[in-house]
Amino acid sequence: MIVALDVGGTSMKGAIMDRALDRTATVRRPTPRGEAAVAAVVDFVADLFTQAGGAEAIGVAVPGIVDDETGVAVHSENIGWHDAPFRDLIEKRTGVPVAVGHDVRAGGTAELRLGAARGTRNSLVIPIGTGIAAAMVIDGHLCVGNGFAGEIGHMSVGADEPCVCGGTGCLEAVASGPAIARRYARRTGHETTADAVAARVAEGEPDAVAIWAETVGWLGTALAAATVIAAPEVIVIGGGLSRAGDLLLAPLTEDIYERLTFQRRPRLTTARFADEAGCVGAGLWALDLLESR
Amino acid sequence: MIVALDVGGTSMKGAIMDRALDRTATVRRPTPRGEAAVAAVVDFVADLFTQAGGAEAIGVAVPGIVDDETGVAVHSENIGWHDAPFRDLIEKRTGVPVAVGHDVRAGGTAELRLGAARGTRNSLVIPIGTGIAAAMVIDGHLCVGNGFAGEIGHMSVGADEPCVCGGTGCLEAVASGPAIARRYARRTGHETTADAVAARVAEGEPDAVAIWAETVGWLGTALAAATVIAAPEVIVIGGGLSRAGDLLLAPLTEDIYERLTFQRRPRLTTARFADEAGCVGAGLWALDLLESR
Numbered sequence: 384m385i386v387a388l389d390v391g392g393t394s395m396k397g398a399i400m401d402r403a404l405d406r407t408a409t410v411r412r413p414t415p416r417g418e419a420a421v422a423a424v425v426d427f428v429a430d431l432f433t434q435a436g437g438a439e440a441i442g443v444a445v446p447g448i449v450d451d452e453t454g455v456a457v458h459s460e461n462i463g464w465h466d467a468p469f470r471d472l473i474e475k476r477t478g479v480p481v482a483v484g485h486d487v488r489a490g491g492t493a494e495l496r497l498g499a500a501r502g503t504r505n506s507l508v509i510p511i512g513t514g515i516a517a518a519m520v521i522d523g524h525l526c527v528g529n530g531f532a533g534e535i536g537h538m539s540v541g542a543d544e545p546c547v548c549g550g551t552g553c554l555e556a557v558a559s560g561p562a563i564a565r566r567y568a569r570r571t572g573h574e575t576t577a578d579a580v581a582a583r584v585a586e587g588e589p590d591a592v593a594i595w596a597e598t599v600g601w602l603g604t605a606l607a608a609a610t611v612i613a614a615p616e617v618i619v620i621g622g623g624l625s626r627a628g629d630l631l632l633a634p635l636t637e638d639i640y641e642r643l644t645f646q647r648r649p650r651l652t653t654a655r656f657a658d659e660a661g662c663v664g665a666g667l668w669a670l671d672l673l674e675s676r
Numbered sequence: 677m678i679v680a681l682d683v684g685g686t687s688m689k690g691a692i693m694d695r696a697l698d699r700t701a702t703v704r705r706p707t708p709r710g711e712a713a714v715a716a717v718v719d720f721v722a723d724l725f726t727q728a729g730g731a732e733a734i735g736v737a738v739p740g741i742v743d744d745e746t747g748v749a750v751h752s753e754n755i756g757w758h759d760a761p762f763r764d765l766i767e768k769r770t771g772v773p774v775a776v777g778h779d780v781r782a783g784g785t786a787e788l789r790l791g792a793a794r795g796t797r798n799s800l801v802i803p804i805g806t807g808i809a810a811a812m813v814i815d816g817h818l819c820v821g822n823g824f825a826g827e828i829g830h831m832s833v834g835a836d837e838p839c840v841c842g843g844t845g846c847l848e849a850v851a852s853g854p855a856i857a858r859r860y861a862r863r864t865g866h867e868t869t870a871d872a873v874a875a876r877v878a879e880g881e882p883d884a885v886a887i888w889a890e891t892v893g894w895l896g897t898a899l900a901a902a903t904v905i906a907a908p909e910v911i912v913i914g915g916g917l918s919r920a921g922d923l924l925l926a927p928l929t930e931d932i933y934e935r936l937t938f939q940r941r942p943r944l945t946t947a948r949f950a951d952e953a954g955c956v957g958a959g960l961w962a963l964d965l966l967e968s969r
Contacts (some may be wrong), residue, residue: 418824446937458938519905521821526814528798528907531940538904541834548937550794566893600677608901610725611831612812614821642832644841645751647824 385406385669386431386438387396388412389444389486389661390424392461397427398662399435402670408434409662416612417463432477438525441481442665444489446514447596448530457530460547461514480676482668486510488525489664490621490656491518491560495525496667499619501561507606507615507649508661509535510622515555518525535609554605556619558598560623567594574648580626599631603638610649621654628653678962679724679731682763682779682954683707683738685716685754685806690720691955692728695963702955710756718765725770733965734761734774735958737782739807741823747776750823752839754807773969775961779803780826781818782957783914783949784811787962788818790914791948800826800899800908800942803915803949803953808848812906828902833894849892853916860887872922892924896931903932903942914947921946 384407388523389396391414399408410431415423432438447459470483491500491508496497499508500520508518515536519526526532536555537548546556556562560577567573567580573591583591606618617641624631638652656663677700682689683756692701703724708716725731738760738895740752747763763776784793784801793799795814801811808829812819829848830841839849848926849855851869860866860873864883899911911932915958917924929944949956 395966457719459936505825515903521814521815521825524815524817526906528814529940530796531907532814532905534904534907534939537937537939538901546937550935552936560939609905610825610832612810612825612905613819614824614827641844644830644839645753646827646830647822 384435384438384626385429385666386435386441387662387665387669388424388428388431388441388443389665390443391486394551395424395427396430396659396662398666399438400666403467403510404663404666410438414462415469420462420474421464421467421469428473429476432479437526438477438479440479440669441473442489442667442669442672443481443575444486444521444661444665445469445483445564446516447487449483449485450486450530451484451527455479456483463515480672482672484514484667484668485530486496486661487516488518488527489620490654490660491520491525491664492667493622493656493660493663494518494619497661497663500617503611503613503616503634504615505586505611506614506619507609508619508643508652508654508660509606510658511558511620511624512560512622512658514561518612519607524573529581537606538605540604542601561636563594563598563624566597570594577624578626581630582614596634599634599638600622600633606635607639608643610643613647616647616649618651618653619650620651621656621660622658625653625657677727677728677731678957678959679734680955680962681717681721681724681734681736682782682958683755684779686728686952687738688717688720689952689955691959692724692731693959695966697959699790699847707755712758714760714813717762718769721766722769725772731770731772733772734766734770734828735782735960735962735965736766736774736776737767737954738762738776739779740764742776742778742858744781744820747774748845749776749875773965775958775965777956777961778809780809781811781820782959782961783953784946785954785960787811787912787947788813789916790956791953792945793910796909798906798908799910801905801914801947801953802899803947803951804851804913804917805853805915805951808852810902814906819855825896828898831898831901833836835894841889842857844952847894851894854930856887856891858916859882859890863887869920870917872897874923874960877923878913889927892927892931895928896935899928900932900935901912903936904939907940908942909940911942911944914945914949914953915951918946928935940961
């Protein structure tokens, strides 16, 4: 058996899987804020390990800046930890091999090997949820950059909105799920969620339509810039916002294509694994550990 | 002996070198426009080959979209050719192995192996001359993307200026050498060159200072976006504009750092090989051919 954990900005998804990645259990817990989240992650993995009656290997996907080679979570804006040595902590606790890496690269691994980016050598897999980042594959190589590659959520799109990172106008500050809900609430006075905004867009509600069009423009700005640099054949949208489907993909594709000239036009699609991509990718990493030993 | 050719937007530089890359001859010719440039490149290489009394291998660096694997120059905005099969044409003419690739990736190869990016695993090498593009190395891998990777010159920086590519507001349309000269001329009524503008900046001439500050801002916008995605440890500025040295590097470094928050801050430096990088890189590719056979 294998234990896989995907740590998100608001909740953690844990799974017990066999070597075919078929699950025998899936468990969710909320993600605490700050350094308390470190112990919560290690405890959650240890509990799953016990529940599985032991496991052969463990894969853990975490957000922020992560050094996949040392298994250290260097920094997370949303959660608030610094230099958390997850691989060492979990190996000490369980005694089995542990792979720790970026949640978005875990999702990218899942989409690349089993999902929407399969068969391509150049792709961007971009979950849009509490945060926004990209798993970037160029010439078949999944880019890490010591943990700093693909942080498209903190590319400036020229918006006048402060970001949790300390910058202004970052993509994540205007186009993440919470940001879409916040912008809609500010415009209308009604608290809501990004899913609800999408539902109102489908109904043609003017405020929702206006917020959505702005969001598409900002996503288009950042994805066109990323396309100019990274030359993806396919852009895979994942995370909560991918539930909007063609309501997002159709105008976003049009927006990006309008910004490109001679560049290769990427195909846009939604993730196969939706918000399960991180857990599947963490499972694939755990399998990789077993194969390499 | 080796023949190396670097095809630029305005002139072609040819060199005859030994295996240590020491030159016995360097020759320049103007670059024609349109399909006539194809024959001009092949003739130039053949003449150098004859002048060398034969050569063991040939390296050719060309601008635009180039498929390094097939040796075909797919497209060049500035020159105007399409699907020129340079590798086949030159191998047929000379009978020796030929490597054809992107001029900017040739320059990147030179800086990475012998120059300003040596010892790093993540870098951007960006010549700023008639055109602007980047050789992008991530995790030690020189990104190709079927010829489309690193085309930072056609990233929109939000300027209100038409670009030769058909887009508007591309970095190249405002920050290339000719673009700087054109913007200065439009502001002052005086025709000049980017070098002359830089000289006037050093003297504190207000119009030149204003044009320079705008240019730095646009370069900073694009390089910060590229840094967010590609996470370079070092950004190497080459091409004609690198002759400005600290007049460019100091304000550009400050501008980029102001745009970054948690990201790794790249060191900015000028190219070791200046505008010779393409020729040196083409020579290294020719050597690679000899080593691989």
